[in-house]
Every structure is written in structure tokens, then in C-alpha cells.
Amino acid sequence: MKKNIGLITSNKMFLLLAFFTAVFAYTNNGERYNSIILTVFLLTGLGALYGLFLSIDKKAISINKTYCLFHYFFFSLAPIIQFKNSSTFHFKGYIEDAAYLKSGQVVLISLVTYLWVYKWLYSIKIKYSNPLSSNNNSQSFKTINHKKLIVFSYLLAFISIVFYLYLLKFKWDLLIYRPFSYDLKNNTNLGLVGYSLLLIVRLIPFIVLMNYILLGFKKNKYAFGLLVFVLFSCFPTALSRGILAIIYIPLVVIYMPILSKKNYYIGMYCLGILVVFPLFNMVRDLRTVGLRVSYKLFDTGHFDAFQNFTLLLREKIITNGEQLLTSVLFFVQENTWPNKPPGTGHLMGEKLYFEYLNISMPWIGEGYANFGYFGVFAFIFIIAIVNVFLDRCKLKNKWINFYFYMFLGYEFYLLRGDLWSASKIFVSFTLAIVLVSVTNSLWMNISKGKIKG
Template structure:
């Protein structure tokens, strides 16, 4: 049987993906075989799913396994080898790593079964007749420019006292007040998740419909860079906005899965460490840019989602749906509901006496913190159905321009959704979807 070049490349990438865990395991002096064995099984399973030999286009399922490979496979192994304890709290035993990995592996396998059951049971449904091809649509340049300019004006107003924050994301307490430029918390939320991303959504629509670059597209890009400069945003938001934008510039990328997988892995291993250089400075003069990434971040809170989930599972901390209620009603003003649940990261930071409260909690641990072991099963099935639905509608039907854009955004935001915590990522995803849908109604119309 003749093996094509794509399959050969997948085999090579699969073998390469197993090198990091093998190297780390060989360097561990204080080993614990049960955890290392189960961890290696998880990593091998992820590598099989990522570099499967069917040569399918990139999908939300593939992105999910890329996340698991890095954040729930490689990162915990690094932390185990270094005996790292993130954010303090009670010491983590070797057996804690083992049991948490076993439970997560079970949840991942349930997700995989749910995804494939739903995907193959729905894939042959009739294609939607309501979608409209991009060639039959037009974008109103005037309305697009008005919307983008409106977002720009509001952004400049919000950052008028500290314009440096348009370039660098600083944490100095003297300048943090810029995030409260609007006295009403609800207005701050609407601005952050709906109004600010409008220029980049408009540019995505322009790229999909027009497919040609001209002065107008460069003006839109200029507005995007002012309102959403990469170094001024949380890194998950950079991925959630700029990855889908890249897809609209180079649509064929979506059908080159190996390249996309490389971009994701390269982004985590090199780009994110590079962007980390702009997070803690308080002025441009303090910024020291190095082309050599700072890999100390892999033993810090940037990859804390596994350990935080481990704590929840180890101590069997369950809120019986309270956190999920906060996720569903994230939009409800805290001024009216003072007891509204905070993010799960803040909850476990307080519960376990951690030194930082703005921390991540992975998707499967969110299931546990809500309903225990049943929650992991339930959340795994839900994720499988959501991912399968997104992939089916994009690849097996004729998606609308609006849906196509939301799908690209979902692919970019999926790392954030899976890393957690859930209340933040749901708020951002809903806000971006609302901005995308609203812009489509205002600036896109059928050709006459």
C-alpha cells in the first residue's frame, strides 16, 4: 500500500511529539512510575488524536487535544519533575498526580466517545439552505468604518489617562484603574467583550467577503492595532482574536492541519513566552525584549490549570452547581445579586489558601467542582456535543459568513475555554459571538 506524503508527515510529527515526555522522564531522579505511566498513556493518546492519519482539516476536536497534550500532559510532567508547587497551599503528593491524571484521562475518553458518536450520527444531515455564499454578499464600507471608528473613540476615551496601556499590559496598581474607566461594572464588561473587539470582527468580515487588500483594509487594520494591540491584551485574547483573523487572511490554512498544529505548538512554546515580556513592566523604558523565550513560565502560574484541578479532585471540593449558576448568569449585575458566585479560580484560591486568586481551572475540573465525578462525565459529554456540532456545521454543511467567523473565533478561544476558569471564558465567547452577529446584521447585505 502506497503511503502519501501527508501520512508520512503525520507519522514523523507523532514520533517527534513523544520526545518531550521521554526526555523529561529520563531526567527525573525522584520517579513515581504509576503517575509517569498514566501520564505517558495520556500523551500518547493525545498524539494519536492530533496526528491521526485521516488528513482531516483542522477542527475543534484537534484543538482540544492540542490543549490536553500541552496543559494536561507535558506541563504536569514538567511540574512533577521539578516538584513545583504553584501558588503555595498544601504540598502535592506523587499519588495526587496519579489519581488526578486517572480521572482526567477517564473524562477525556468519555469526551472522545461523545464527540464521535454525535459527529457520525449527524454528519449526513441535509446541508442548510439558509446560508448565503460570500460571492453573493456585499460589505458596507461606510458602516464598517463607522462601527470601527466608534469602537476606536470609546477605546481612546477609556484609556485617555494611561494611553501606555494601549501598547503594554501593565499590572502596576497606579495604572490598573484604567480598567475601571466606566463606573458601572456592567458597562466595563460590555466594553471589554463586545465593543472593543468590533474592529477586528469587521476586518474578518471584510477579508472573507472582499478577498482583496486595498487602502480601506489597511485603515481597518490600523484601527485594529490601536484598539487591540497584541502586547496590551491577555494572551488568550490574542489567540482568540488574531488566530481567526489569520484564518480570514489565509483561508487555505484551515485545510493544512499539520501547519496549524505547528502554529499552535510554536505559539505556546515560543510566542506566548515572548509576549510574557510585556506583562509586568510599568513603562516602555523598562521593557527589555529578548528573542530567547523565557521558559521559566512552564513552572509558574501560566500552566497552573492541572495543579488547581488536582487540588479540587484531591479534596473532593464540590459546590453542587453553584459555580455553574454563576457561569449561566455571568451577565447578571452583582449590584443586584451581591452573592453572585465568583470565578472558580478565585473560589479555590480562597478555599485552599493560595497566594494568588486570578488562577485557571481546567474544563474537566470545572465539572468536578460543580457535581463531582458525575460532573466530569456530564461536562465531557457536553464538550463532545458542542465540538461535534461546530465541526459538522462548518465542514458538512454550507455555513453562513457569520457562522464561519464565529467558528474561527471558537477555534482561537478554545484553549482559553479549556484552561478556564469557565465564567470568564463563557463571558468572552458570548460577547465575541454577540459582536460578530451584530456586525453581520449592520454591515453585510446581499448583492443586488
């Protein structure tokens, strides 16, 4: 006990943010006030801060820190201000105190469960190597024909960009501005097949660059050239915030060694949530509504995860696995599966007559929608296992290391949801990895004369 108290009092950042969160929670500055409910949100925030600064995870960069950051912003700070202001985002209604209290308690218990499971699994004595270590490359410098690797990397990146432009019907403005999904579905070469290939194809330059980096080559002119290809196919303003985080957080972490120092990674993430993402959202609206300078932040639909989970619990929407099935089989078209269930957020929106149906649903909400409270804690155990595996990854394989980098941003997207969209992104990245890996091996074999081309 004394050890834990000493650890807390010695961590100035924890104490500072804990004090800020308490003041933020208990300041009576809204339409309503309930000290019990606000205490539950405060305890969730303190639990998240514990996971960030005081848990068994002592690394500066980890998937666990991404998990805790999400809970601090989306399940503590955001619901505090939304509760005080009686905010609703997608429907005309009112969320009762009892509903807030119930969902807040479930979130708090699930976070404590996650922290306990993560600590238990992490404490198991195993030999592991840090995924960020350059010694973990699947191939050493000496066994790589660098010239052949460069030719392959540039050629594949170039071909993928040309094909991507073909799928977009050479609409060059779409390389800068993010289009709406329904526009792409109706205006893509090769129809629905082309639309399905879009994300995979545009990811290839990024996967090629990561392949090059994870083989040990990151500080030379060729890596910079591959980065130009990435910017061409995945320019930040043309991406959703989820894809933006998945692609650019790994690159920022790799090329900014200072983030491996204590708390710098946490600071970068906070800057992204509070400044970068709102800025890119304004850029996204530039074409349709012009320049709008607005900074409501937590009191907007972008932070609707807790509210959506609250409504899901209030309405007791449980599908006994249907939502998991539709997420796993996301690629099956409606004409093949006439009664295919929609995503969980969409399903809830239909039941509550939302004006807007492209609704997110957090990870624990997906668990509840599938199997009730059992599903909530089953999903918590699953994500804790994945996080520990990636944070303590032993496998000396560059693609396993890639998933570590990918999850730094992807986990945030997964936690916010919904699962249908997250499954699509995960499979797209995996297919892009397989394509790059297979073509790379094929290229090397052909160049060695093992396969006659």
C-alpha cells in the same frame, strides 16, 4: 487491528513525538520519580497525539486539534515536569503522589471518553460543508453593494475606537500596554457600565473585519485598512493571551493558506505556546518589573491547569451547580447579589489560603466543581458535541463560520478556564456580533430607502 498499526507506523510525526514524550516522561531528572504516575501522564500525551494525527478528524485545521493540543501541553508535558520538581505555584504546600495519580487517571479517562464521543458523532453520515470554504458565504459577491459595505465597515470601526478611547479616558498608553483589571474598574468613564462595555467595544473592529472577510473580501486594500483598525483597538501587547489567541489565530489562518496543509496548523500552535505567548508575557511585565528574560515554561503558574484540578479533587470541592450559576450570571454585580460565589479558581484559592486568587480552573475541573464526577463527563460530552458541530458545520451562515474561527483560539482559553472568564468573553463576542450584524442590516436598509433616516 492491522489497519491501525499500519496507520501508526506510517505517521512519522506521531512516532517522533511519541518517542520524545516517552523520553521526557521517563528521564529521571527531578526531585522525585514514580513510574506509574509518569506512565499515566505519558498515556495522556499519547492519547492527545492520537487525536492530533490519527483520529477520524483528517482536516488540517479543526477545533478537535485545538482540544488535543491543550491536553498534550497542559495535561501531559506540564504535569510530568511539575511532578518531578514537586512544583507548587500559588500556595506553600506539597501535592502527594496519590493526588497526582488520581487526577491523572481522571484526565486520562476523560480524554479517552472525548476521543470516543468525538469519533462516534463525527462518523454519523451527514452532508456538511467546510466552514473554511469560500462558497459558504451567506451572501454572494453579486448581491453586495461593496461601496456601501466599505462605508459602513470603516464608519463603525472608527466610531467604536473613539468610544473605546473615551471609556479609557483617552489614556493612549493603554492601547499598547495591558492594564490590570482593578485599575480599569476604578478608572473608566461611565463606571462599571463603561468597564462592562470595554471588551465589547474594542472587539467591534475585529468583528467588522471578519464580517468583511466572510463575505468574500479578504485580499484587497480595504481589508488591509480594516486590519489597521483592529491593530489600533486590539494591539497584541495590550491583550491577554486568551483574547490574543481568539483574535489573531483566525486572521493568521485566513491569511496564511499554507496552514491548511498537513500539520502546519499544529506547528503554528506549538510555536505560539512555546515562543509567542512567553514573549508577550515578558512584554506585559516590561512596565512593572522591567525586562526579564526567563524561560521556565512548563514549570510556571501559566501551566497550572493540571495542578489546580488536582487540588480541586484532593479537597473534594463540589458546589452542586453554584459555580455554573455564577458563570452564567457573571454580569450580575455583587451589590445586587451579596452572596455571589466567586469563580471556581478563586473559590479553591480561598479554601486553601492561596497568596494569589486570580486562579484558572480547567474545563473538567469546572465540571467536577459543579456536579462531581458526573459533571466531568457531562462537560466532556458537551464540548465534544460543540467541537463536532463546528468541525462539520453544515449551516451556510457567515456568523456560524465565524464561531468556527473563534473557537480555534477560544477553546484553548475555555479548556484552561476558568468558566466565569470564558463565559464573559463568549458573551462579549456574541454581543459584538449582534451589534455589527444589526447595524449592518440597518445601514443597508437605510441606504436602499427602506427606512427613512
